[in-house]
Amino acid sequence: MVNATYTETSSDILYYSADGTPYIYNLGDMAWVMCSMALVWLMVPGVGLFYSGLLRRKNALSMIFLSVAGVAVGSFQWFFWGYSLAFSDTGSKFIGNLDYFCLKGVLGEPSAGSSRIPALVFCIYQCMFCLITGVLAIGGFAERSKIGPVMVFLFAWLTLVYCPIANWTWNANGWSFIMGGLDFAGGTPVHISSGTAAFAISVYLGKRRGYGTERLAYKPHNTAFVILGTVFLWFGWFGFNGGSALSANLRAVQACIVTNLAASVGGLTWMMLDWRLERKFSAVGFCSGAIAGLVGITPAAGFVGSPAAVAIGFVTAVACNFATKLKFLLNVDDTLDVFASHGVGGMVGNVLTALFAQASVAAFDGITEIPGGWFDHHYVQLGYQIADLTAGFAYSFVMTSVILWIMHFIPGLRLRASEEAEIVGIDDAYLGEFAYDYVGTDPELRLHRIDSKPTMTSGDVIADHPINGDNGADASNEKIDPHATGNAAAGGGRVDV
Secondary structure (H helix, E strand, C coil): CCCEEECCCCCCEEEECCCCCEEEECHHHHHHHHHHHHHHHHHHHHHHHHHHHHCCHHHHHHHHHHHHHHHHHHHHHHHHHHHHHHHCCCCCCCCCCCCCHHHCCCCCCECCCCCCCEHHHHHHHHHHHHHHHHHHHHHHHCCCECCHHHHHHHHHHHHHHHHHHHHHHHCCCCHHHHHCCCCCCCHHHHHHHHHHHHHHHHHHHCCCCCCCCHHHCCCCCCHHHHHHHHHHHHHHHHHHHHHHHCCCCHHHHHHHHHHHHHHHHHHHHHHHHHHHHHCCCCHHHHHHHHHHHHHHHCCCCCCCCHHHHHHHHHHHHHHHHHHCCHHHHHCCCCCCCHHHHHHHHHHHHHHHHHHHCCHHHHHHHCCCCCCCCHHHCCCCHHHHHHHHHHHHHHHHHHHHHHHHHHHHCCCCCCCECCHHHHHHCHHHHHHCCCCCCCCCCCHHHHHHHCCCCCCCCCCCCCCCCCCCCCCCCCHHHCCCCCCCCCECCCCCCECCC
16 A cells, blocks of 8 residues: 655645655646656657658658557556666666566655656656657658567667666766766757667668659658647657756746747758748748757756757757758668757757756756856866767667667568568558558559559550659659549559548
8 A cells, every 4th residue: 555645734745665764745846747748748649740741641651650659669668677777776877777677666765867756757757758769760760661570679779779878868877977967858868869770770771762863852741740740749848858857846947948949949040041042931941940959959958048049959950951961971861861850969969068058057946966068167068978979879879780680680570661562652561551541553563563564554654664754752642633533644543532
């Protein structure tokens, strides 16, 4: 039986541990952290919608599905041993132990993150960080991966990559924590680890069919999904950063202020960078910049003032915008630019935290004491931040690659989709369901299945190529003859209305 009651004056929770030690927890702090938990959960489908909108129509459902399936896989992993590996009290400087296996003993004692909330509240809040990190990473699988093996990968990756990095960053026993690294809400554990993992995944999977040709020169199939996903992410980020104060105090308020400000500046900055090229304002560009600003402010949110948030939003958006060209320099098909947005954005945010962190801002909660960053003439902080981000980048890339190649040689767990599945679309090939109420058959698939010269069907144009005008997008992006009955004009695909 739980030995808990309420105080007579303030009605706060009074909990007695097994040895009779009393602990008092403020209900307002607990309520804020639990609300923040729900906000961070909402970010997960936000990522799915954001990713889905950027893809081709025939792959739209796969990313939304993987985001919600990632909730299930990540939640079980966190219950099974994830929380224990990240936040056990007696773990090593690198990874925890299994003291809290299957959440045994996780109840009313003070949490590893703060004595102001019980371990149970801290556990479910940190579970959301685990979920969002895994879902960000699997963006590297977009448009060319099987579905089932991705979920196996996710369980292994959260265990071997996320949990160790979370442990060394946030656990009082972790080497980066002891060193003095500053990471308020997950610059390294969340963004650098997931962005680098997506890059490693892209290297392992290789390029999509038609890479480097007009076949993949498509625009996002649903900009509304991109905007809606950004709305969910921006809204949820108040719980992501503000909730990381682990208390309803001035530091949480300041974290929310700088979060909103950095996102706003980042969105406007990226939008203007795109405008200089085409003289048009881009909704996708604004959303990309807002995400970049949010990523950049994440490690700094509880340490910096509002003017610093403006600088962080601007610099991170510029860096991430130009980082989208890295995949061409490195010849890697990072479909959704996860590394550019989250990997590079997290690195920039970590470095800027060293420059702008202030002891006075961290002390807004009345508890935290730090030497600060360059603003406080604590110049060695930059070295701490670079050491932390370099370790996170290197460890995530190497370990992610190891997991991928081990799975490559296990029957049934190879991740790369077949060529035919890539042509018809991941949704049809591995889910058998679609994001929309009709199915368009890619004309390329018909040619792939026919060894001999293709048979003419309505809408085919024979020129130098068997079907002229196919730019590699799915048939749902092709023009439809309004007078045709049941056939897509460009490919004879069936249209269900």
